[in-house]
Amino acid sequence: MDDLLGKVLDLQGVWTASNTDEMRRRGVHIRQDLPALLKERSAGLADALGVSVDELGVEGRDGTGLKTEIPWVRVFGRERSPSATTGWYVVYLFSAGGERVYLSLNQGTTVWTGGEFKARKVADLQARVGWARPHFAEQTVGRTDLRREIRLDARTSLGRGYEPGNVIAIEYSRTALPSQDVLIADLLYMLGLLRTVYEAERLAPHIPGDPTPEVLEAERSAAVVAGRRNRREARPAPSGQGFRLTAAERRAIERRSVAAATAFFEAQGWSVKDVGNRESYDLQLQRGDERLHAEVKGTTSTGHDVILTRAEVEKQRQYYPDNALVVVHSIVLDRTSKEPVASGGVLVCTSPWSIADEDLTVISYAYRTALGGDAARRDLNAALNVATRG
Incomplete structure (x- = not known):
C-alpha cells in the first residue's frame, strides 16, 4: 500500500487536466489498485466502522474526462454517505505537488434539499467540524500525529474545497511513508472515529451548519408534490443526516x-x-x-x-x-x-x-x-x- 501511495504522489508532480500517459497510470492506481487493495480487508474495515461488509463502500476518483488536481480514495458507509458530495467519510487526499498524502475524516460539501444539491458555505462546513470533534475527543487522547488542518497546495477551487471540510487527519510525507501495517492500523483507527461521528449524527436532531430541519422538510415536500425528479439522487437522502x-x-x-x-x-x-x-x-x-x-x-x-x-x-x-x-x-x-x-x-x-x-x-x-x-x-x-x- 505504501508503494501505491508513493506512485500516486510521484505522478502528482506532473499533473495535467489532459489524459496523458502519466494521468492514465494515476487513474489506474486511484480507481482500481488502491480500492482493490482495501477491499481485500473489507471485513476488518467494516468491523471498525460498525457496518456490514455489504454496507461498506470503497471508491477512488481522479476525474471523468478532465483529470482532477486532487485525486482521492475514500472509505464510507453507503447509507450515511451515498456520494462523495454528502455525508461523512474517511478519505486519502493527495497534495497537488506530491509532497504529502492525508488520511482525513472529511465530509461532503453539498446538502440534498429534495429538489437539488445545494453547496455548503465554508462557515457551515466549519460549524459541522466544530460539532464533530468533541464526540471523539476521548479517542484522540495520546495521538500526537493528528492534524486539524490540511494543506493540499491546490491551484483549483475544487482542490481547495477539501481543506475546510477536514475534521481530523493524519499526514504522511512522501519521503517517510510508513509501512503497510502502520497504514492499515491508522485506517482502522480513523474508521473508529468515523463510526463515532455516524452514531452521534444518528442521534442528533440538528447539526450546526446544516439547514433548518423544518425548511428542508418543506422543500422536500414541495418537490415531491411537484413531481420533481433528480437523476443524481437515485435513492432517498441518507437516513443518517440529522435534520430528518x-x-x-x-x-x-x-x-x-x-x-x-x-x-x-x-x-x-x-x-x-x-x-x-x-x-x-x-x-x-x-x-x-x-x-x-x-x-x-x-x-x-x-x-x-x-x-x-x-x-x-x-x-x-x-x-x-x-x-x-x-x-x-x-x-x-x-x-x-x-x-x-x-x-x-x-x-x-x-x-x-x-x-x-x-x-x-x-x-x-x-x-x-x-x-x-x-x-x-x-x-x-x-x-x-x-x-x-x-
Whole structure:
C-alpha cells in the first residue's frame, strides 16, 4: 500500500487536466489498485466502522474526462454517505505537488434539499467540524500525529474545497511513508472515529451548519408534490443526516415549544388559551383589556428560519399590532427512548410582529394552467410554501 501511495504522489508532480500517459497510470492506481487493495480487508474495515461488509463502500476518483488536481480514495458507509458530495467519510487526499498524502475524516460539501444539491458555505462546513470533534475527543487522547488542518497546495477551487471540510487527519510525507501495517492500523483507527461521528449524527436532531430541519422538510415536500425528479439522487437522502424528523419528533418539539410559550406569557400575567387545533395561530392571550394572538414555532436548530402557512401570514397581518411570534429554538431532542422527548430551548418573542415581504421566501408555486381556464401564475404562500427569516 505504501508503494501505491508513493506512485500516486510521484505522478502528482506532473499533473495535467489532459489524459496523458502519466494521468492514465494515476487513474489506474486511484480507481482500481488502491480500492482493490482495501477491499481485500473489507471485513476488518467494516468491523471498525460498525457496518456490514455489504454496507461498506470503497471508491477512488481522479476525474471523468478532465483529470482532477486532487485525486482521492475514500472509505464510507453507503447509507450515511451515498456520494462523495454528502455525508461523512474517511478519505486519502493527495497534495497537488506530491509532497504529502492525508488520511482525513472529511465530509461532503453539498446538502440534498429534495429538489437539488445545494453547496455548503465554508462557515457551515466549519460549524459541522466544530460539532464533530468533541464526540471523539476521548479517542484522540495520546495521538500526537493528528492534524486539524490540511494543506493540499491546490491551484483549483475544487482542490481547495477539501481543506475546510477536514475534521481530523493524519499526514504522511512522501519521503517517510510508513509501512503497510502502520497504514492499515491508522485506517482502522480513523474508521473508529468515523463510526463515532455516524452514531452521534444518528442521534442528533440538528447539526450546526446544516439547514433548518423544518425548511428542508418543506422543500422536500414541495418537490415531491411537484413531481420533481433528480437523476443524481437515485435513492432517498441518507437516513443518517440529522435534520430528518419523524412525525413523533415533530409533535414532541411542538408540545415543548407551546408549553414554553405558555409559561412565558403566564409569568407576565397573561391568561393563555391553546387554540392551535381550531385557529390559524397557537395561543390566544388576555390580560385585562389587552388581547394578543401568538404564533409559536419550535425547532432544534438555531431558529434562523421557520415555516409559515399562507393562513398564518394573513392572520398575523390582520391582528397586528396585537400579535406575537414566539420562536423556541435549540430545543434538545432525546431520541434514545421509545418515544422522543423534547426539552430545553431558548425562547425569543417578537411583539408586535410585523411581517415584511422581504422576510418571506417562496418555496413553491401553484400554477393555474389553461385547463383550468386561466393560465395566470399565482403565488400560494401556503402550507409548507413560505419561510420567514427570524
